[in-house]
Amino acid sequence: MQESGVKVRLATPADAAEVTEVLTASYSRLWQGHYAESDLAALLPLVTQANPRLLESGRFFLALSDGRCAGCGGWSIAAPGKSGGITPGLGHVRHFAVHPDHLRKGVGSALYNACLAQARQEGLTRMEAWSSLPAVPFYERLGFRVIEHFTVDFPGGVGLASVKMIADPA
Numbered sequence: 001m002q003e004s005g006v007k008v009r010l011a012t013p014a015d016a017a018e019v020t021e022v023l024t025a026s027y028s029r030l031w032q033g034h035y036a037e038s039d040l041a042a043l044l045p046l047v048t049q050a051n052p053r054l055l056e057s058g059r060f061f062l063a064l065s066d067g068r069c070a071g072c073g074g075w076s077i078a079a080p081g082k083s084g085g086i087t088p089g090l091g092h093v094r095h096f097a098v099h100p101d102h103l104r105k106g107v108g109s110a111l112y113n114a115c116l117a118q119a120r121q122e123g124l125t126r127m128e129a130w131s132s133l134p135a136v137p138f139y140e141r142l143g144f145r146v147i148e149h150f151t152v153d154f155p156g157g158v159g160l161a162s163v164k165m166i167a168d169p170a
């Protein structure tokens with residue numbers, strides 16, 4: 001069911017605290033049971049901090065419900081991770097999270113639609129997601145297909161089991 005009254009707007013660096021709050025609430029609850037406890041203890045502090053480069057990019061969005069942050073997500077032209085590589089026509093979905101109080105109400109989809117509309121305006125034809133294990137059905141519903149399972153390596157030798165997914169929106 002679509003959540004009424006959710007507004008999607010561009011994020012700015014001033015939204016860092018709210019973005020960190022929603023990333024923390026979402027990932028620490030929704031990754032439980034999909035990753036080992038010891039991996040979560042190492043990974044969560046690394047992946048739940050708002051990314052300043054995304055916030056200042058003009059390509060990162062907040063979903064607001066009653067003025068509070070219900071979710072966040074964006075996209076970039078550079079690939080995430082160390083490579084930062086750029087492939088003409090390809091955009092990368094980044095840091096999607098919906099607060100556990102707002103799940104399955106279309107918030108994540110609304111955020112993706114905002115990303116897609118902007119990416120299309122910039123001439124992109126393909127989107128790639130490095131999905132967490134539990135988010136795969138969400139991206140499949142948005143039209144993504146699984147390319148491969150792989151591990152994102154973080155400092156300290158901890159790895160995040162991930163799924164590379166691609167969409168070619170019409």
Ligand SMILES: CC(C)(COP(=O)(O)OP(=O)(O)OC[C@H]1O[C@@H](n2cnc3c(N)ncnc32)[C@H](O)[C@@H]1OP(=O)(O)O)[C@@H](O)C(=O)NCCC(=O)NCCS
Pocket residue numbers: 001026027030031095096097098099102103104105106107108109110130131132134135137138139141142
């Ligand atoms: C993935 C996530 C962003 C989805 O947000 P959401 O607002 O609940 O998604 P939507 O309501 O727009 O879902 C759209 C459709 O996706 C599918 N979907 C979403 N979450 C799903 C789940 N947990 N299980 C199965 N299907 C799911 C459903 O088909 C859903 O439609 P329906 O509710 O009518 O059945 C949210 O679950 C989340 O924050 N997960 C944890 C963080 C994370 O792993 N983010 C991805 C990082 S790569």
